[in-house]
Amino acid sequence: MGIEEATKRQSIFSYPEDLYNEEYYDDQAPEKKRRLTPEQVHLLEKSFEVENKLEPEKKTQLAKKLGMQPRQVAVWFQNRRARWKTKQLERDYDVLKSSYDSLLLSYDSIKKENEKLKSEVNFLNEKLSAKDVAGAPASGQSSHALQVEETRDSPLGFVVKVEDRLSSGSGGSAVVDEDGPQLVDSGHSYFHCNDYPGSLVAVNGLQSEDDGSDDSRGYCSEIFAAAEEPHQEGGVPMGWWAWP
DNA sequence: TTGTGTTTTATTGCCTCC
DNA sequence: GGAGGCAATAAAACACAA
Numbered sequence: 001m002g003i004e005e006a007t008k009r010q011s012i013f014s015y016p017e018d019l020y021n022e023e024y025y026d027d028q029a030p031e032k033k034r035r036l037t038p039e040q041v042h043l044l045e046k047s048f049e050v051e052n053k054l055e056p057e058k059k060t061q062l063a064k065k066l067g068m069q070p071r072q073v074a075v076w077f078q079n080r081r082a083r084w085k086t087k088q089l090e091r092d093y094d095v096l097k098s099s100y101d102s103l104l105l106s107y108d109s110i111k112k113e114n115e116k117l118k119s120e121v122n123f124l125n126e127k128l129s130a131k132d133v134a135g136a137p138a139s140g141q142s143s144h145a146l147q148v149e150e151t152r153d154s155p156l157g158f159v160v161k162v163e164d165r166l167s168s169g170s171g172g173s174a175v176v177d178e179d180g181p182q183l184v185d186s187g188h189s190y191f192h193c194n195d196y197p198g199s200l201v202a203v204n205g206l207q208s209e210d211d212g213s214d215d216s217r218g219y220c221s222e223i224f225a226a227a228e229e230p231h232q233e234g235g236v237p238m239g240w241w242a243w244p
Numbered sequence: 245t246t247g248t249g250t251t252t253t254a255t256t257g258c259c260t261c262c
Numbered sequence: 263g264g265a266g267g268c269a270a271t272a273a274a275a276c277a278c279a280a
Contacts, residue, residue, distance in 0.1 A: 032273095032274060032275085033252080033253050033254070033273075033274045033275070034253085034274090034275090035251095035252065035253075035274090035275065035276085036252085036253085053266095053267090054266095056265095056266095071254090072253085072254085074266085075253070075254060075255090076252095076253080078254095078266095078267075078268075079252070079253070079254085081267090081268085082268080082269080083251095083252095085268095
């Protein structure tokens, strides 16, 4: 509805002085509701912007100025607050929803990456087993294996461990003893974790049980998994850590 | 013109505060 | 207990498609 049109549909209270006069209501009270004029609404809106609640004095002033009953002004503010609240709820909902959608996308992406990395670990595990069989000890059992353990401690959702089944360590698990995170140094080999920016599984301390040569087909003594962090020192992302 | 959905004005009942 | 706020609701006014 345009202003002009609305103005045409003039309130039955054509004269403000009549409006404010209670006798007007007593004698000529309209049975039907009348909309406020655009001018009245405009001033009410302006007042609402300044203060969304009415002091009694302000209410009386506005009513007089607009040619309305104080009660009408109070009702208008009441309804206006209700409308504002509804709009605010809608805005809050929109903000929350877009935040949720964004998180969901992020979650899905990380989940897929997690699956990829796991299958890559499985693939490497199989390769290790195959190599063990080729140069097999008498037992015929693979001497090493990669183990994937799910954990919330890792940003990837899991950690990889190398089990040395031939070692005489406790429980048959010769997990490298390194306290806490370690920076990855040069001279190590890495298995790239495809599609996960900045992450990789590193294999260092390569040795061959066959001849001691480093032919990149050696066994892992440590597995590192790293996630990229914004700050780097000396070309190595900070915050690299190793899970023994 | 009419049916229907939306917006605006007003009322009611309950609650809180002084 | 009265004043004022809020939620729920009624009902008139309005918009708009068919």
